[in-house]
Amino acid sequence: MTRLCIQGGVLADQTETAQDLYCAEGKIVGIGAAPADFTVEQEVDAKGCLVMPGAIDLAVCLTPIGEFRPTALSESRAAVAGGVTTVCSLVETQPIPDSPAAVRLLMEQVADAGLVHLKSLGAAMQDLGDTQLSSLGALREVGCVGISNGLRPYANLLVLRRVMEYASSQDLTVFYHPMDHALAGEGCAHEGATAAHLGLPGVPSAAETAALAQMMALVQDTGARVHFCRLSCAAAVDILEIGLDTGLPVSADVAIHQLFLTEEAVEGFEANAHVLPPLRTEADQHRLREAVRKGVIRAICSDHRPLDPDAKAAPFPATRPGIAGVETLVPLSLKLVSDGVLSLETAIARLTAGPAEILGRPVPTLEPGATADLCVVRQNESWTFEASNMHSAGHNTPFDGWTLQDRVVATIRDGRLVYA
Amino acid sequence: MSDQTVLFPNASAARCQLDEQGRLRHFLSIEGLPVALLEEILEMARSFQSASGRSTQKIPLLRGKTIVNLFFEASTRTRTTFELAAKRLSADVLNLDMATAATTKGESLLDTLRNLQAMHCDMFVVRHHESGAAHFIVQHVEDHVSVINAGDGRHAHPTQAMLDMFTLRQHFPDFSQIAVTIVGDILHSRVARSEIQALRAFGIGEIRVVAPRTLLPQEVQSLGVVSYASIEEGLAGAHAAILLRLQKERMHGSFVPNESEYYRLYGLTRARVELLAKDGIVMHPGPVNRGVEAESAVVDGPRSVILQQVRNGIAVRMAILSMAMRGRIW
Structure with a gap:
């Protein structure tokens, strides 16, 4: 070597x-x-x-369902070009990681590319459906660090509770996207002034907070370890803080785009700003930034979803949500430092130590003896x-x-x- | 407000609706257009209306031009008036009912457009069920093609708004002193959004909306209106009531309990008409659900200008079609 x-x-x-x-x-x-x-x-x-530990990105979709261009190789290249050395894969990939074979296939593809470390999430439900559990024990044995159903719904709270109980007995963290699907409906933008102006179906903040509060009750009930993915609104941070203060085994992340963009980015039917959960208000952004600073939110991730150009070539509500963000994760997170939002130490912690802890991995350091996963950043x-x-096959940014x-x-x- | 004032200067529509000389190129939404240009549309519509006193009279303004009515959503009234307007301007008109055509066979909207463009059409009049469809189409058509928005999702229906301004102007020459109340399903209505933008652009004194909260967008006040849950309060002293159609499917989504309750709380009855100013008028973009949005006697009554709106629709659309083509023919 x-x-x-x-x-x-x-x-x-x-x-x-x-x-x-x-x-x-x-x-x-x-x-x-x-x-x-x-x-x-x-x-x-x-x-x-600046030499820092390589970033750990909790949310990278390498081979998204329904897209043809992104491959494990192209997206691994994008990750390392963005200073990311470890990616945690989203479950909305093809093949859906609901079996050991599917998980192994992705692991092999990423290993063949030979660029990044992969931590896999398994699909909580078979085929990302809403009632039939995947073989979670087998998924754990093959190396999954947690389970998730992505943005797909669970049939009801009883099913979700069983998922949590079963996962905790297999020592798996449940990665949960708080979104009440009935409240979110066909929404494609924050239910606020921009949606009112453009006549877009809205996703209310309550779609997130209602789901989050219910889940918090189930965490209290089951003691299961839950990670909340992609918080988007101020009120969700309030609920998270209560959970943390109560000592519940929960954690949360935020997508980097939520720390820089608001609902106004959608004006002009800008399809590249179509994400789920949607971009929200300035007040939400302010609260999310504060939560990152205080450590209430422990990880910043990219929510990398590379899309073929056709996926964004349609009237706004018909476009697929998502941003190919892995290449901008580190530069934008460091911009939070130059913008005076975070200290350098905090920004690096939210890109390295925070996500490592969420994944149950050792905290990356620059000490002798540590794994040499590093990123060199030219500043100023x-x-x-x-x-x-962009190196990603998706140029949706x-x-x-x-x-x-x-x-x-x-x-x-x-x-x-x-x-x- | 000066003649060149643009009400929403940052709207992307402002950038693509006008050509370099500031002439109308596409007509997608009211916002982004200078008030002077909106006034010019009304002025030109007036000239067409006196010219077309005899309804068969044709003007050779768009002779040799091909206009495609591209309707991805069913429509009778709007499509018909666009067709009549185009024919009176001597254009060739192609009506494509896309609701049953290629796109339902899996062809993408973009492919449909490219095919039509290859046939050398000069203008697309588009209605589509998704908000932002007309903007999307403008971004993908060649330079020689004009796009007119005939209704996109919940977003905009600017020609309806212009014909309503035309109608309103016939009754109230001074807009600054009047109050206009829009009643009904604001949330799902592209007519409401365009109407509000047009009323603001023309400097209407007071704009009110009346609906239960289920039919109002969140932060409706950001649109520049005052909202009322009570129709009595909303109508008091107003000079025009613009009623919106209540789609039947709203009864299934728990937006309103049923038609009779809606009529009882929000229907425009003869008694409620009396709350309007003395010379107040009743408008409706049609088609009317009699006994839901309004009592039949009100629809057919002396205050109703609903048929006048339809009549004006032809002249206003003639004005918009010819102005959008002007850069290309004059």
Whole structure:
């Protein structure tokens, strides 16, 4: 395995002074000075750059249902180009990960691509249906870290309660997207001023809070470990805080686009801003940012859903929701630092330690002995993000043309340079 | 408000409805259009109406042009008046009932458009069940094609709004002093949205909406209206009541209990008409559910201008069709 030296970067958990970082056998083996007998075989110039642990993205759809272009390879490339070294796959993939064979297939595809680590979620219900449990024990044995039904509904609270009980007996975390499907209906935008203006069917915030509050009651009842995916509104943060204060075994994440865009991004029927849950108000965004800062929300993820161009080429309500976001996750999260929303330490924690804990993994560090999953970011140099330059097969992004200050210039996984 | 004022300057519609010279190119929604241009539409409609006093009279303005009525949703009145308007301007008209045609066989909207474009049509008059359909189509047609929105989902029905402004103007030359009340299913109504934008653009003194909360959008006040749950309060002293059609399917989604309760609470009865200003009028985009939105005697009564609206629809649509083609023919 290559012996790698990352030269002259500022290490994220250290002081401001630049230090070299040495990797061998997939691990970090030295900081500042090379260990004895270390011969540098490959160098990564990190002068003037930040060196941080590779990001762990809790929500990446590698091969989405119904799309033809995105593959495990194309989306792995996108991930490492965005400084992401570990992806947790969404269950809305084809084949649906409701059997060990399907999960193994995705694992093999990602391993063949050889770029990122994969943590798999299993489909809670067979075929992502609403009543028939998948073989959760078998999914765990094949390596699933949790289960989810994605944005698909469970038949009723009884089924959901059984899912939670069964999952907890298999030591699986339930990844739950809080959305009451009757309240959300055919909605495709936040039920607010923009939806009123454009005549779009709305998704009320109550679709999220009602589902979240019910789920919180079931967590109290069952003691099952639950992770809430993609919170979108202020009132949901309030409910989450109550749950955390009560000591319930819950956690939550937010998609990065919710921290930058509001319902107004949909104006002009902008299909690239069509996401579920929908982009909400400024007040919601403010509360979500605050929750990320305080650690109430422990992870920022991309909710990466690459789509074929046809999926967005229709009148707004008929377009498929989703943003191909894995390449903008790290740059935008660091923009929260330059915008004064988060400290650098907090931003990195929400991209690394937070998601690692949610997945039950060791917290990534830059200490000798740690796995050499790293990301090198050039800071304070304006660049323009362009959809046409994306590595993902899906170019569906509302951030096309945004000026950013932080750019991923190299990504190292298991001590190997996988992007530069 | 100056002549060049655009009511919603940031609306994307503002960018694509006008050409570089500020002339009408597509007609998608009221917002984004300068008041002067809206006034010009009314002015031109007036000239067509006196010219077409004899209804058979044809004007050779659009001779040699092909207009396609592209209706993805059933419509009789709107399609017919567009057809009549186009024929009076001597255009060739193609009526395509897309509700039963190619798109239901799985062809995408985009493919349908490309095929029609290949046949060298000059204008699409589009009705579609999805909000934003007309905007989407504009983004994908070639430069030589004009698009007229004949109703998209819940979003907009701007020609209806213009013919209602035309009708309203016939009765009230000074808009600044009048109050207009829209009654009914605001939530699902593209007519309501365009109507409100037009009323605001023309500087109507006061715009009210009346409906139970189930039929009002959240944050309806952001549209620039005052909402009332009571029809009596909403109508008091108003100069025009614009009634909206209550679709039968609303009774199934728990929006309203049943037609008779709706009529009892929100139907325009003869007694309620008396709450309007002395010279107040009753409007309805049609088709009317008699005994639901209004009492028959009100529909046929002296205050009703419903048939006048239909008549005006032809002249107003003639004006819009010819103005949208002007950059290409004059």
